[in-house]
Amino acid sequence: MLVTTGTKQPAIGRTTADRELYLFPFTAEDFHHIRSLIYRVAGISLAxxxxDLVYSRLARRLRVRRLHSFAEYIQLLENGDAAEREEFVNALTTNLTSxxxxxxxxxxxAQHLATLPRNRPVSIWTCASSTGEEPYSIxxxxxxxxxxxDQPVQILATDIDTHVLERAxxxxxxxxxxxKLSVSQLKKFFLRGxxxxxxxxxxRPELQKMIKFRRINLLDPQWPISEKFDAIFCRNVMIYFDKQTQFNILKKLAPYLQPEGLFFAGHSExxxxxxxxxxxCGKTVYSLRQ
Ligand SMILES: C[S@@+](CC[C@H](N)C(=O)[O-])C[C@H]1O[C@@H](n2cnc3c(N)ncnc32)[C@H](O)[C@@H]1O
Known part of the structure; x- marks a missing residue:
């Protein structure tokens, strides 16, 4: 097993004073540009x-790309460097989960599963699955x-961040x-290192096999998905979007739910x-208004 540490930790030994100095020039205009770019690309509204947070998340990218200022970095992003755009998005997402x-x-x-017809596979989508804890819990x-x-159940786990998908x-x-797992769950579902x-x-591979991981940006006008789902988990991601973006995404998600399907939202959404x-129809659980 190869374990990597998260990529979004502040550099060890870096103090607030260092960040205030902005070793890489980072102007108010640069910050404004980055806010509008991440909004355009991922829908994320950065306050x-x-x-400071943006500086500490992106300074590493400047070092990797051997750049000297945020202005140069923005130029690279605007010139259409697709790989760097991916890293840019990865760096600015927040992936807290458990x-x-x-x-x-x-x-x-579990109660919902008991009500579903057994003559077709059960389908569940988690559309901001982060490092995998949510799809594995499902x-x-x-x-x-x-x-x-060995049940006819398919779980689709998607996220915009390619690093978290890899970890998942x-x-x-x-x-x-x-x-939070019981001893019997640990034995049944995990192998101890x-x-x-x-x-x-x-x-355990038996559990992994039940899940397909894919990169999907919720902001994309179309998603490469054709089936309908018995449950959609869309938790703790809408909080990063403004009201209009939330509404646009909800409008696109609704047709992906089976008529009797459930939509799970985050605790503050x-x-x-x-x-x-x-x-x-329950605490942060929704159904379609028919
Ligand atoms: C805080 S985590 C939530 C994880 C999990 N759903 C939970 O509730 O524990 C938010 C996730 O949303 C993802 N995300 C942010 N913007 C996204 C977008 N436009 N499309 C898809 N995923 C996005 C982030 O990469 C991050 O992994």
Whole structure:
């Protein structure tokens, strides 16, 4: 097992004073340009107070590309360097997540699974899946409900950030991040690392097989998906978008839900502006307004 540390930690030893000095020139105009670019590319609305955060997230990219200022970096991005644009987006996303986050959603999912017809596969989409804890929690819920790994269930896990998707595919986590799991879940779903991998656990291949990971930008006008889903998890991502972007995405997501499907939102996300599309049917759980 190869374990890498996150890419968004501030450099060790860097102090606030260092950041204030901005070793790479970073003007108000540069910051404005970066805010509008990430909004255009990913829909992310960065608050004006985030200048230091943006500096610390992107300074590493300037070092990697051997650039001397943010103006040069912006030039590179605007010249259409696709690989750098991907790194730019990766650097500016926030990927906080955990296993069985908002645990009540997984109980509701299990109850929902019990109501679904058994004559077709069950389909679930998590559209901001980050480092994988959410899709693996869904997969564990499915296996526990149907009492087996070999069920006709497909889980699609997508995110805009290619680094987190890679980590999700690998499925290796520090043991201390698995504290919400019972001993029997740990045994059933994880392999404990030994030797150099001590302190880490890897998701069992049977569970990994249930999930397809793909990069999808929720802002794209079209998504390469043709099926409908029995449940869509769209949690803790809308908070990064403004109201209009949220509404546009909700409008695009609604037709992907089965008529009886459930839409799971994050704990601080409410869709008052989309009452024509969804109706609340549980704590941050929605169904289609038929
Ligand atoms: C805070 S995490 C939420 C993870 C998980 N859904 C949860 O609730 O624990 C937000 C995720 O949204 C992703 N994201 C941000 N903008 C996106 C976009 N335009 N399209 C798809 N994913 C996006 C980020 O890369 C990040 O992994």
């Amino acid at each position: 004006p107070s985030k200048k 296993f069985f986050r908002e645990a009540h959603h997984f109980q509701i999912l 997969a564990m819920t499915v296996v526990e409900h149907f009492k087996g790994f 595919r690998r499925g290796i986590y520090p043991i201390d991040q698995l504290s 030994e030797g150099k991998q001590e302190g880490f656990a890897k998701v 409410s869709f008052h502006n989309a009452v024509d599309l969804f109706r609340l």
